[in-house]
Amino acid sequence: MNKKKINFVLAIGIILTAFFVTIAIVSVFYTPCDPYDMSFKEKFLEPSGKHLMGTDNFGRDIFSRVMVAVKNSLVISGSAILISFIIGTFVGSITGYYGGIIDEILMRINDALASIPSILTAMVFVALMDKSQKTLIIALIVAFIPSFARVSRSQVIALKNRDFVKSAKLSGASNFRIIFKHILPNGKSALVTGLSVGFNNAILAEASLSFLGLGIQPPDPSIGSLLSEAQMYVATAPYYVVFPAIVMVLMVVGVVMIGEGYGKN
Amino acid sequence: MKRKILFLVTLSMILALCGCKGGKSEGEQSSTQRDSIVVGIQNNLDSLDPHVAAAAGTKEVLFNLFEGLVKPDEKGELIPAVASDYKVSEDGKTYTFTLREGVKFHNGDVVTAEDVKYSIERSAGMIEGETVLEISAFKNIESVNVVDASTVDVVLKAADTELISFMTVAIIPKNYEKQETSPVGTGPFKFVSNTYNQNFVMERFDDYWGNKPYLKTVTFKIVGSASTAVTELKSGAIDIYPYMSVDLANQLGSNTYVVSGNTNLVQALFLNNKVEPFNNVDVRIALNYAVDKQGIMDMLSDGEGTAIGSGLFPGFGKYYKDCSDVHSFNVEKAKEHLKKAGYEDGFTFTVRVPSNYQYHMDTALVIKDMLADVNVNMEIEGIEWATWLEDVYMGRNFDATIVGIDAKLAPKDMMVRYTSEGGKNFVNFASKEYDELYEKAIATTNEDEKVDYYHQMQDILANEAASVFIQDPSMLVAINSELEGYTFYPVYVQDMSVVKFKD
Numbered sequence: 088m089n090k091k092k093i094n095f096v097l098a099i100g101i102i103l104t105a106f107f108v109t110i111a112i113v114s115v116f117y118t119p120c121d122p123y124d125m126s127f128k129e130k131f132l133e134p135s136g137k138h139l140m141g142t143d144n145f146g147r148d149i150f151s152r153v154m155v156a157v158k159n160s161l162v163i164s165g166s167a168i169l170i171s172f173i174i175g176t177f178v179g180s181i182t183g184y185y186g187g188i189i190d191e192i193l194m195r196i197n198d199a200l201a202s203i204p205s206i207l208t209a210m211v212f213v214a215l216m217d218k219s220q221k222t223l224i225i226a227l228i229v230a231f232i233p234s235f236a237r238v239s240r241s242q243v244i245a246l247k248n249r250d251f252v253k254s255a256k257l258s259g260a261s262n263f264r265i266i267f268k269h270i271l272p273n274g275k276s277a278l279v280t281g282l283s284v285g286f287n288n289a290i291l292a293e294a295s296l297s298f299l300g301l302g303i304q305p306p307d308p309s310i311g312s313l314l315s316e317a318q319m320y321v322a323t324a325p326y327y328v329v330f331p332a333i334v335m336v337l338m339v340v341g342v343v344m345i346g347e348g349y350g351k352n
Numbered sequence: 353m354k355r356k357i358l359f360l361v362t363l364s365m366i367l368a369l370c371g372c373k374g375g376k377s378e379g380e381q382s383s384t385q386r387d388s389i390v391v392g393i394q395n396n397l398d399s400l401d402p403h404v405a406a407a408a409g410t411k412e413v414l415f416n417l418f419e420g421l422v423k424p425d426e427k428g429e430l431i432p433a434v435a436s437d438y439k440v441s442e443d444g445k446t447y448t449f450t451l452r453e454g455v456k457f458h459n460g461d462v463v464t465a466e467d468v469k470y471s472i473e474r475s476a477g478m479i480e481g482e483t484v485l486e487i488s489a490f491k492n493i494e495s496v497n498v499v500d501a502s503t504v505d506v507v508l509k510a511a512d513t514e515l516i517s518f519m520t521v522a523i524i525p526k527n528y529e530k531q532e533t534s535p536v537g538t539g540p541f542k543f544v545s546n547t548y549n550q551n552f553v554m555e556r557f558d559d560y561w562g563n564k565p566y567l568k569t570v571t572f573k574i575v576g577s578a579s580t581a582v583t584e585l586k587s588g589a590i591d592i593y594p595y596m597s598v599d600l601a602n603q604l605g606s607n608t609y610v611v612s613g614n615t616n617l618v619q620a621l622f623l624n625n626k627v628e629p630f631n632n633v634d635v636r637i638a639l640n641y642a643v644d645k646q647g648i649m650d651m652l653s654d655g656e657g658t659a660i661g662s663g664l665f666p667g668f669g670k671y672y673k674d675c676s677d678v679h680s681f682n683v684e685k686a687k688e689h690l691k692k693a694g695y696e697d698g699f700t701f702t703v704r705v706p707s708n709y710q711y712h713m714d715t716a717l718v719i720k721d722m723l724a725d726v727n728v729n730m731e732i733e734g735i736e737w738a739t740w741l742e743d744v745y746m747g748r749n750f751d752a753t754i755v756g757i758d759a760k761l762a763p764k765d766m767m768v769r770y771t772s773e774g775g776k777n778f779v780n781f782a783s784k785e786y787d788e789l790y791e792k793a794i795a796t797t798n799e800d801e802k803v804d805y806y807h808q809m810q811d812i813l814a815n816e817a818a819s820v821f822i823q824d825p826s827m828l829v830a831i832n833s834e835l836e837g838y839t840f841y842p843v844y845v846q847d848m849s850v851v852k853f854k855d
Contacts, residue, residue, distance in 0.1 A: 125721045127651040131599075144599055145651060145717065218733065300707060304732055306717050319579035322603040 097348025103341025107334075111158035120148035122155045123306050131324050140330040144320060149313075149327060153334055156308040160338070163220060163302075163309070164289035167227035172282055174228070175235025180266050182236075183243030194240070197233045205230035206292050213301040223302050227289055234288075238281040242274030276350055283346025287339040294335060310335045386853060388569035389835065391846065392581045392593040394708055395737050396548060396574060401531040402522035403475045403484040406741065408617065408758040408844050413572050415845035416554060417458075418522030418537035421449050421468065424761050428667065428842035430516060433562075434463055434523045434538055444511030444797045447519075451502040456559045457525050458542035465498040470526035472496050472506065472519075488768055488775060489518045489794075513797050517762030540565045540849040549574060554848075566837070566852030578710045585830055592838065594846060596828035597711060598654045608830045612656065613840035615827040616667045617756030618766065619712070621703065621719060621820035624750055626780040629701075634693035636817035640679035641686035642726045643719055643820050651718050652711065656826035662810035664766055665824035667842040671763040673807040675814035675821075686726045698727025701751040704744055707734030711825065712754045719754070719820075748778050756825065758844040763806050764794055770809075770818055781818040 120138070129146035132138050140149035178197075182190040200208065212226035246252065247270060255269050271278070290310075296302040297311030305312065310331055317328035397410040402418045405411055421435035432438070436452040455463045473479050476490030492512055497505040508515065522537055530536075535543045540560045544553040552572040556565045573590055575581045578600050581593040586605045601610045621643065623630040630636055645659040658666050661675030679685075690696060705716045713734060720730045730752075735743075744750045759766040768774045770781040771790050786809055793805035814821075831838055837850045 123721065123724075125651065125718060127647070130651075145714075145721075300734060304734060305713070306720060306732070319577075319582070319600060320603070322582075323599070 094348050094351060096344050096351065100341050100344025100346075100348050103337055104345060107157055107161065107338050107341065110154055111161045114151075114154035114158045118148075118151035118154050120151045122147060122151040122308065124148075131320070131327075134326050141324065141326045143316065143324075143327055149330060152308040152313060153310075153331055156310045156313050156331065157334060157338070159220075159303055159307065159309045160290055160293055160311075160335075163223055164227065164286065164293045167224045167293075168231060168282070168286045168289045170224075171228040171231040172235050172285065175232040176239040176271070176278065178232070179236035179239035180243045180271060183240035184247055184262065184266050184270070190240075193236075197236050200229075201233035201237070205234075205288070206295055209292060209296055210299075210301060213296060218301060218304055220303060223293065223296060226296075227292060230292065231285055231289060234285055235281060238277060239271070239274070242277050243270050246270045246273055279349045280346045283342050283349070287342040290335070290339055290342070310338075386834075387567055388571070389567055389591040389832070389848075389851070390551075390571045390573050390589065391848070392575040392584065392590040392595075393552075393572045394575070394595060397546065397552060398738075398741065399532065400535045400543070400546060401484075402524065402535070402537065403471075403482075404532070406485055406745075407737075408756070411758065412844050412846045413552060414522070414535075415539070416541040416570070416848050417535060417539040417543060418524070419539050420520035420522060422516060422519050424520060424841060424843050424845075426839045426841050426847075428669065428761060430520070430761065434468070435519075438516070438519075440513075440516075444513055445508045447506040447508075447515060448499075449504045449506070449519075451504070452561060453502070455538055455561045457538055458536045458557055459525065459528075460559070461525060463523060463538060464526075465501055465504050467526045468504045468523055469496045469498050471521065471523045472504075474524075475521045486775070487518055487521060489515060489762070489764060510795055511797055512794050513799075513802070514762040514764045514794060517760050517765070520760060541570065544569070563849065565849035567848060570848045577708070581830075585832075588832070591832040591835060592829065592846075592851070594827060594829045595711070596830045597652065597714075598656070598828065601828050601830060604830055607833055609833055610828050610830050611838060611840075612826050612828050614658065614665070614667060614842075615756065615825045616665055616842055616844050617758050617824060618660065618663060618665050619715070619754070619756040619822045619825050621715075621752055621754050621822065622779050623752050623819045624748065624778075624780055625782065625818065626748075627751055629693065629695060629699055630751070632693045633816055634689040635695060636819070637679060638686045638689035638693065638695075638726065639723070639728070639820050640817045641682045641689065642728065643722055643822070644681040645676065645822050647681070647722065648715055648718050648822060652714050653826055653828075657823040658826075659823050660821045662814040662821055663770060663818070664763060664806075664810060667824070668763050668766075670803050671806045673810045675810055678811075678814040679817065683725055690726060690728075695728075698729065700729040700731060702731045702733050703752040703754060704733045704735050704740065704750050705754050706737045706740040708737055709755070712756070715822070716754050745778050748780065761843060764790075767793070767806065767809055770813060779819055781813070781816075783812055783816060786812045 126146035129142050130144060132142040134141045138148050143149055178193060182193045208230040209226035212229060213222055216222040252265060252269060255265050293302060294311035297309040298315040303309040303312055313331040314328060320327050395409045397413060398407045399405040402414050405414060419433040422430040423433040425431045434452060434455050435449040437450045439448045457463060473496055474482055475484055475487050476493050477484060477486035492508050492510055494507045494509045499505055524531060525536055528536055540557055541554040542557040544555050546552045554570050556568050578595060578597060582600050582603050584590045585593055585608050596610060623636055625631060649655050649657040659676040661678045664672045666672050703716055705712050707713055716732045720732060723730050744753050767790060769776045771777060771787050772782045789805050789809045793802055796802050829838060834853050835851055836854050837852050839847055839850050
């Protein structure tokens with residue numbers, strides 16, 4: 088047996104991400120306090136045994152709200168990124184493989200989309216539709232398709248003239264089979280890295296939109312809306328902004344480390 | 353020799369430079385005697401034309417630019433402004449105004465009787481081709497007659513003793529077309545500029561007939577949120593911010609102080625009486641029982657504010673009736689009424705709140721929490737102010753909304769909002785009895801009867817739960833410690849002519 092070096096970066100990334108996913112799942116069934124229950128007698132309590140992260144301006148337990156926020160952020164950015172990954176990769180690899188006029192048209196549309204910052208694209212969508220979780224997901228999907236399309240397209244173009252593709256062609260495999268069975272698995276590491284970069288961009292984009300009041304509507308918490316509510320009280324209740332901020336940083340770091348670590352393997 | 357000359361030249365240059373610098377710093381010092389301030393406001397002004405503007409947040413600013421024949425003072429009395437005196441005929445049908453001599457518009461013209469006639473007729477909607485926000489009380493005007501150069505008669509169809517309160521309507525020059533872009537009035541300040549999403553600047557009007565303002569320039573700056581205002585107050589970027597919350601006021605530095613007074617608004621969870629399920633009086637009553645007004649104040653303003661139960665706020669003095677106990681907080685009764693209405697299992701509705709008003713948004717959150725206790729699910733939708741005006745207020749396309757509404761000093765101005773045919777009745781309240789009382793109230797010349805009618809009308813609004821009336825919120829105004837003189841009015845205005853720097 089080969090002694091495999093432990094990939095610390097990957098391991099830490101997986102542990103962090105798994106931790107937050109666990110919190111997200113737990114938050115559906117259990118939070119220490121009701122994240123929506125207000126009590127003016129418990130306004131701005133400092134962190135304590137009962138309220139691990141203190142309470143906010145309505146006397147709500149920040150820890151419980153952060154748990155739900157993690158869930159909301161992961162659900163929104165996770166589902167958005169998965170769908171845009173699938174669509175983007177499909178479009179990118181097809182056009183990369185076939186080339187020609189379709190490639191030109193789709194990629195120019197793609198370029199046009201990519202030339203606008205994804206957060207702006209998302210904002211336009213939210214402004215056009217109603218402010219809901221669904222809109223937010225759709226907006227993020229549209230915003231993130233171009234980056235995935237480009238990554239997969241360049242992988243397919245780089246690999247499509249290799250010998251193993253040619254031999255697959257000779258043995259009579261269909262184009263679809265060649266793309267999805269032969270080419271893409273070989274570009275796996277680039278795709279996974281792209282996925283992890285996209286995922287943490289989505290987490291940040293969701294946070295930004297919610298911060299601007301365009302994302303999840305109150306009283307539902309998301310990391311962004313928590314930060315936006317908390318920023319008003321930076322001077323008097325610093326813990327309110329600090330904890331959600333730390334959680335967001337750790338979530339993003341976890342996902343980034345998975346991508347980095349995977350690339351090193 | 354050459355070197356010496358060079359030395360001397362260099363030296364003189366250095367000295368000259370020093371001189372410049374010295375001179376400049378002196379100049380800076382003298383300019384520290386400030387005569388201009390920046391006031392934070394929440395919104396773009398919806399119109400600069402005083403006869404068109406609808407938003408309370410616009411009228412509070414335009415108060416500095418425009419005056420009517422009379423204007424309110426800080427005690428709520430109407431004092432003569434453009435008119436120096438007025439008389440009401442015995443039958444209450446003719447108002448005779450004597451114009452003050454030599455009152456000038458900001459463009460230098462003297463106010464004439466024709467201008468007064470034009471202004472009243474315009475705001476009454478009597479001039480064709482002019483789109484204005486008609487003052488419904490002026491529908492009663494039969495004619496406006498110029499008697500002589502300094503006398504104007506306003507003749508009414510029916511007696512109305514409250515009409516004088518509406519004579520605060522701005523007097524503007526006749527046939528001046530650019531009111532919307534560069535407004536001209538007679539107020540203590542004149543218009544300088546208005547930049548969308550940035551600021552509104554005004555300047556002292558030196559030919560003002562009354563006490564001239566202390567400040568030379570006042571800039572109303574649009575501040576995105578109350579938390580931004582805190583930062584800007586601390587840094588000195590703004591000097592006055594009238595919409596502080598208790599929690600935020602605690603964060604202010606020593607360079608500001610906070611004064612509190614009444615906002616003179618009716619803050620309510622306004623219910624659209626025409627849509628399901630709010631067309632059912634029991635549902636409305638249930639919501640009234642379910643909302644703990646004191647709880648809202650405790651949560652948001654340290655208990656400050658005055659709970660109300662009907663359509664007027666306490667600033668109306670004798671006309672105001674305290675109805676806050678009619679449906680005082682009681683979860684059991686709320687459930688009973690829901691059961692009676694057939695909504696035992698509760699229901700869901702959407703409240704559309706202008707999201708730039710943090711206080712109303714926060715109120716929405718607290719109410720949502722309270723309604724959850726009676727199984728009513730209130731979805732909160734934060735919307736733009738412009739959307740609110742157009743869609744909710746004008747279009748009446750909403751289930752419920754939370755805002756504060758202001759009024760002129762006449763109770764009528766507020767109560768007309770609930771008459772079945774009233775153009776301002778955006779909650780679609782309909783009660784025949786109420787309409788009849790309203791007619792009587794504005795017609796009577798007997799003051800005691802009038803008070804009685806208004807009290808009865810408030811009872812109806814409370815008993816039939818036209819909406820969930822919450823409170824007249826307390827207003828916290830943060831002010832730069834170098835300033836003094838800020839004055840509260842019983843109407844919603846920001847009077848900058850009395851603000852000055854301390855000596």
